[in-house]
Amino acid sequence: MYEKFYGFKQKPFRNTPDPRFLFMSRTHEEALARLHYAVEEKEIAVLIGDVGSGKTTLTRALMDSLNEGFRMVLIVNPRLTSLEFLKTLCSRMHCDTKSPYKNDLIDALYERFYDDHKAGITPVVIIDEAHLIPYRETFEEIRLLTNFQMDDTNILSLILVGQPELKKKLESESLGAFRQRIGLFYHIGPIGQDEIKDYIEYRIKAGGRDKPLFSDAAIKALYSYARGIPRVINSIASMALLEGFAKDVEMIDESIVSSASKEIGLNGYRKD
Known part of the structure; x- marks a missing residue:
């Protein structure tokens, strides 16, 4: 759905055990x-x-x-x-x-x-x-x-x-x-806060896009909500991309991540 809009060849934040998407924290x-x-x-x-x-x-x-x-x-x-x-x-x-x-x-x-x-x-x-x-x-x-x-x-x-x-x-x-x-x-353990930006960039590149897509504030919010757990990061990031696509925005900002996180919060994940 959002892949073509954001220039991906495949979804970057799939929660599947594909070693190609493994970020080595x-x-x-x-x-x-x-x-x-x-x-x-x-x-x-x-x-x-x-x-x-x-x-x-x-x-x-x-x-x-x-x-x-x-x-x-x-x-x-x-x-x-x-x-x-x-x-x-x-x-x-x-x-x-x-x-x-x-x-x-x-x-x-x-x-x-x-x-x-x-x-x-x-x-x-x-x-x-x-x-x-x-x-x-x-x-x-x-x-x-x-x-x-x-x-x-x-x-x-x-x-x-x-x-x-x-x-x-x-x-x-x-x-x-x-x-x-x-x-x-x-x-x-979880991915470190100092590693979350590299994680997001790695997954984006693995999906086929070379340009940044999440603002620094969005990435910081992502870590705060997900607590460094890769599956939760992926779920929030995927939801954020869907919302970004629906709103026709080129860069995912903190507000979109917060909105996406509230959706994920329905499954038990909440901001501290």
Whole structure:
């Protein structure tokens, strides 16, 4: 709708996990570097972040950055029993078994992991929305995957991605053994106030426009309303572009951002 009016080739503030639109803020750059380290060291890594902080986009960027020496396995619906988790993992790993029995599934996984190891391939298992894992037994099954190792090295990497509730779950006494296996833990914070202008300019350029579109006052207001959360920034900016298009204005100012933010406020986001 507004793309042609503002000279975009595609919408610049889409809330989709497209790595091309990932702005590497300080916290996101640090998070991605740590994920790379966890993959290289074949560790269990836990990535925590609030809703809309860019966790899923980061994992997509990680997947895109790895070469053929890594086998990526993504599980996006972890509401699974321990047996369902093993079946899902076997399916994603293309294991040669149709057995419904846990021991057969574990044996098939080990054979697959070992074959990958001999071929110089590292499986990387990413569990998104891991705060939704419902059972301690499922966490235990995930932990036991780290027992698949050689004398001198692990043979797979595990990355759990979730909201802060995941941290609370992992702090429970019943998951103490799992917690001890975690090699890396990182919490993604919001984009800094000194980074918001660069964020807006990056997204605008990614959408295909070279000229500035938001005034400095509009950008400052955007940060105040969104508190540095990328998804909220994108939602407000998209609404502001729609309003700007409707009003036939060439530059988005603070008043348009404020009006757009009131619309977003209906979903629970309000200015401090």
